[in-house]
Amino acid sequence: MTASLDHVEAAVRGWLQGASDPLILGLCGAQGSGKSTLADALRERLEADGIRTAILSLDDLYLSGAARAVLAREIHPLLRTRGVPLTHDVARGIxxxxxxxxxxxxxxxxxxxxxxxxxxxxxxxxxPANLDVLIFEGWCVGARPQADAAIVTAVNALERNEDSDGSWRRAVNAALAADYAALFDRLDRLVLLAAPGFDVVAGWRLEQERALAHRLAADGRSTAGLMDAPQIARFIQFYERLTRWILDEMPTRADLTLRLDNYRAPTT
Structure with missing residues (x-):
């Protein structure tokens, strides 16, 4: 993580030179790629030099269970599960x-x-007022919609069996083209932590869940709501289509792309 942090820190310091407005920095990466860890470390380094920095996670904009239940009834049952576009409070983010x-x-x-x-x-x-940098991190921060033809064929069992008519993925794609585009247009710079492929995400996500369980247990809090390996295997299917699309499309336009190996170390 130190090597990735060094790259991102150097880029941010360059982008801040001569800037008069706060820098809204988008940080995108697949589940478990180390976004939150990098964001925290970057904030510490910048604040040590008096650069006022804060972090907003896309995950912290998730809608409540009740709100997602409404989406599940009115649009598609798969929207009961948090994760994809439509399950965030985009208006609040904007x-x-x-x-x-x-x-x-x-x-x-x-x-x-x-x-x-x-x-x-x-x-x-x-x-506080007058931030210098806001790091906006999340698994699909900065994502763009796919072409209509690209969403016709299912990418996994979840899509084949539970979205056979494609209505869920069409609704998600439409959201990316509308409200989410307005949210991501507010980014000044975009950094991508590019996983070597989607096949590593299940392992990374399981590590992430176990780390969260450890923190909750250390704080004396319940871990009852956390997922085991089979649950994660299903859960990441909600993210697969857009994660693959991001890895294919975003490197050509991100302001900084760090290609990671299986251990999250940058290869370029």
Whole structure:
């Protein structure tokens, strides 16, 4: 992670030179690729030099279970599971980025993955006015929609068996072309942590879940809502199509692409 951090830090410091407005930095990467760890370390390094920095995760914009249940009833049952576009509070994300851009103080939401519910407002992070850098990290930050023809054929068993008519993936793709495009248009720069392929994601995601379980147990909190390996194998199928598309399309336009090996070390 140190090598990736060095690359991203150098790029950010270059982008900050002569900038008068806050830098909204998009950080994209597959599940388990180390986005959150890198974002935390980058914030520490920048703040050590007096560069006011905060982090907003796309995951912290997930809708509540009740809101996703409405989507499941009205659009498609697969939208009950958090993850893909349509399951985030995009309007809140846009408003937050605009507040930061205007130089105002803000409170950033948090999401509890163990409960699969947003944290109450009392647990949100207060961020002072006049930030220099906001790191906006997430698995599909900066993603663009696919061509209509590309979403016709299912990429996995989930799509074949539970979205046989393609209505779920069409709805997700349409969201990327609309509200999510407006959200991602607010990025000044985009960094991609490019996994070597989707085949590593299950292992990375399992490591991530076990690390979360360890932290929760250390804090005396319940781990009942966390997933085991079979549950993760199903869960990552929700992410597969867009993850593969990001790895294919985004490197050609990201401001910085770091291609990772199986151990998350940059190869370029």
């Amino acid at each position: 408003a937050l980025l605009d507040v930061v851009r205007d130089g105002n103080a803000v409170r950033l939401p948090r999401f509890d993955k163990a409960r699969d519910e947003p944290e109450p407002a009392s647990a949100w992070q207060s961020v």
